Amino acid sequence: MNALNTTDAMLKESTEPMEKIKTDILIIGAGSGGLSVAAGASQMGADVVLLEGHKMGGDCLNFGCVPSKALIAAGKQAHAMSHGAKFGVTPVMPEVSYAAAKDHVHKVIDTIAPVDSQERFEGMGVRVIREFSKFIDAKTVQAGPYQITARRVVISTGSRPFVPPIPGLDTVPYETNETLFDLREQPEHLIIIGGGPIGLEMAQAHVRLGSKVTVLEGAKALGRDDPEMAEVVLNRLRAEGIEIAEGQIAEKIAGSAGAIEIHTKDGSVFAGSHLLMAVGRQPNVDKLDLEKAGIEYDRRGVKTDMALKTTNSKVYAIGDAAGRHQFTHVAGYHGATIIRSMLFGLPAKIREDHIPYATYTDPELAQVGLTEAQAREAYSDKLEVVRFPYHENDRAIAEGKTEGLIKVMIVKGRPVGASIAGAHAGELIQTWSLVLANKLKIGAVAAMIAPYPTLAEINKRAAGQYYVPRLFDNPTVKRVVRFVQKVLP
Ligand SMILES: Cc1cc2nc3c(=O)[nH]c(=O)nc-3n(C[C@H](O)[C@H](O)[C@H](O)COP(=O)(O)OP(=O)(O)OC[C@H]3O[C@@H](n4cnc5c(N)ncnc54)[C@H](O)[C@@H]3O)c2cc1C
Numbered sequence: 247m248n249a250l251n252t253t254d255a256m257l258k259e260s261t262e263p264m265e266k267i268k269t270d271i272l273i274i275g276a277g278s279g280g281l282s283v284a285a286g287a288s289q290m291g292a293d294v295v296l297l298e299g300h301k302m303g304g305d306c307l308n309f310g311c312v313p314s315k316a317l318i319a320a321g322k323q324a325h326a327m328s329h330g331a332k333f334g335v336t337p338v339m340p341e342v343s344y345a346a347a348k349d350h351v352h353k354v355i356d357t358i359a360p361v362d363s364q365e366r367f368e369g370m371g372v373r374v375i376r377e378f379s380k381f382i383d384a385k386t387v388q389a390g391p392y393q394i395t396a397r398r399v400v401i402s403t404g405s406r407p408f409v410p411p412i413p414g415l416d417t418v419p420y421e422t423n424e425t426l427f428d429l430r431e432q433p434e435h436l437i438i439i440g441g442g443p444i445g446l447e448m449a450q451a452h453v454r455l456g457s458k459v460t461v462l463e464g465a466k467a468l469g470r471d472d473p474e475m476a477e478v479v480l481n482r483l484r485a486e487g488i489e490i491a492e493g494q495i496a497e498k499i500a501g502s503a504g505a506i507e508i509h510t511k512d513g514s515v516f517a518g519s520h521l522l523m524a525v526g527r528q529p530n531v532d533k534l535d536l537e538k539a540g541i542e543y544d545r546r547g548v549k550t551d552m553a554l555k556t557t558n559s560k561v562y563a564i565g566d567a568a569g570r571h572q573f574t575h576v577a578g579y580h581g582a583t584i585i586r587s588m589l590f591g592l593p594a595k596i597r598e599d600h601i602p603y604a605t606y607t608d609p610e611l612a613q614v615g616l617t618e619a620q621a622r623e624a625y626s627d628k629l630e631v632v633r634f635p636y637h638e639n640d641r642a643i644a645e646g647k648t649e650g651l652i653k654v655m656i657v658k659g660r661p662v663g664a665s666i667a668g669a670h671a672g673e674l675i676q677t678w679s680l681v682l683a684n685k686l687k688i689g690a691v692a693a694m695i696a697p698y699p700t701l702a703e704i705n706k707r708a709a710g711q712y713y714v715p716r717l718f719d720n721p722t723v724k725r726v727v728r729f730v731q732k733v734l735p
């Protein structure tokens with residue numbers, strides 16, 4: 247069930263007497279963004295009310311990052327058992343219990359849940375109200391039997407799966423990220439519509455756990471990423487047995503539970519036992535009555551300036567609801583930014599040139615700043631691109647993880663973007679996040695000493711590539727060295 251469909255019903259059903267509350271900061275939505283603001287603001291002395299209509303922790307904890315990474319981890323275990331031959335370990339076909347893998351997923355959620363819990367936030371002095379809410383005027387929000395006015399309001403209501411109105415979709419059972427992690431019967435053949443991060447992370451987890459998987463992608467899979475880097479991931483996914491059909495726009499759905507047919511625009515038909523819809527997100531803004539508060543929004547989310555203020559200057563929007571980058575760490579960054587302005591009245595704006603992200607397939611795909619194509623468009627011939635392949639990294643060779651490469655986009659000695667496709671790319675990109683956040687020069691990475699043998703050496707080697715033509719292919723350097731060698735005692 248989509249939690250937000252219950253909003254109106256819950257508001258109408260309330261028969262309790264009305265309580266009026268005044269507070270410094272009112273936060274709507276207790277997900278990654280809202281919780282960051284609540285923790286920071288309350289611990290720094292502000293009076294905070296936090297509204298949550300569904301589960302504390304929002305999407306990331308309950309239906310997103312956490313369960314998806316836990317299921318990926320289960321798939322990784324199964325894959326390792328059947329792929330040990332090159333290390334001298336006899337491969338075995340693991341016996342997978344899909345339901346037990348889901349138990350693992352829920353144990354992981356339960357372990358992390360106390361950090362996001364109502365009790366923890368109440369312990370910090372936050373008043374937590376478990377109600378859906380909407381604006382009734384420019385300063386007031388109604389949440390069940392409460393009417394709350396605040397000096398500042400934060401919209402952190404997140405997003406939900408976008409489910410397109412494909413004819414026939416309403417006649418078959420289908421999963422989204424809100425239901426998939428509760429499914430306990432193993433899909434024999436999972437069809438996934440959408441070849442973005444959700445689709446491909448779940449495709450690999452499922453194929454490794456023993457399901458047959460077909461991904462139907464209307465355009466190009468991982469289409470937001472650098473195509474050269476995306477290819478590294480797609481080649482591996484295909485090699486593991488996932489069928490990835492690109493240019494296949496789902497147009498009609500037929501069949502019934504266990505035998506679902508997807509008809510695509512070019513006349514092809516794909517059949518499977520289960521269907522996962524992973525075609526993007528829709529911001530949770532349509533049920534907030536934003537018009538009553540003078541807050542503009544569109545299908546991408548609430549309109550904000552770079553200070554994350556909405557068209558109502560007392561109201562901010564952060565995280566997925568703000569329709570910018572949709573990641574947990576970005577929701578947290580948004581939260582930290584607005585705390586400066588809400589609590590201290592200091593000017594605070596977000597930057598968007600240093601946002602990292604990673605897709606947790608195996609191999610992983612990570613990006614920070616501009617891709618090569620974006621950098622080429624912005625800087626044309628001022629751009630220099632350096633690369634280094636995983637297959638020249640000794641640790642990667644030792645571990646049999648030689649697929650992939652790093653690319654760094656550099657303008658006048660300063661990196662403007664980095665892309666990594668390969669093992670642990672999400673960890674390795676952090677060096678470049680530091681570089682971009684602090685506008686460091688490439689020399690800062692070249693000067694760093696990396697312990698040997700680590701995968702992270704690829705970062706230093708890529709930086710070193712910047713100096714290769716300058717030092718090793720430079721006739722002036724060669725002349726100077728020859729001269730100095732002659733005169734040195
Ligand atoms: C399958 C999947 C995997 C993902 N993996 C990653 C990943 O690996 N890394 C990453 O960085 N990001 C990942 N994301 C994205 C990440 O989950 C989101 O970017 C993040 O959760 C956004 O945080 P938020 O605070 O904006 O919204 P949410 O976390 O969604 O929180 C919004 C909260 O607001 C509540 N709410 C909504 N409307 C109301 C209302 N009217 N009144 C009261 N409460 C309301 C909701 O119930 C919800 O709890 C993933 C997403 C999905 C779907």
Ligand SMILES: NC(=O)c1ccc[n+]([C@@H]2O[C@H](COP(=O)([O-])OP(=O)(O)OC[C@H]3O[C@@H](n4cnc5c(N)ncnc54)[C@H](O)[C@@H]3O)[C@@H](O)[C@H]2O)c1
Pocket residue numbers: 410439440441442443444445447462463464465466467468469494495496497524525526527571572573603604605606
């Ligand atoms: N590792 C991570 O950080 C992570 C993981 C999962 C999700 N997320 C977040 O969630 C967001 C949403 O992920 P997503 O994968 O759902 O969305 P997405 O928008 O990234 O990808 C959806 C894909 O579906 C395709 N598509 C749309 N309609 C289609 C149709 N009718 N038939 C076939 N294909 C169709 C699109 O071309 C697109 O490639 C991500 O952009 C990201 O912000 C992050």
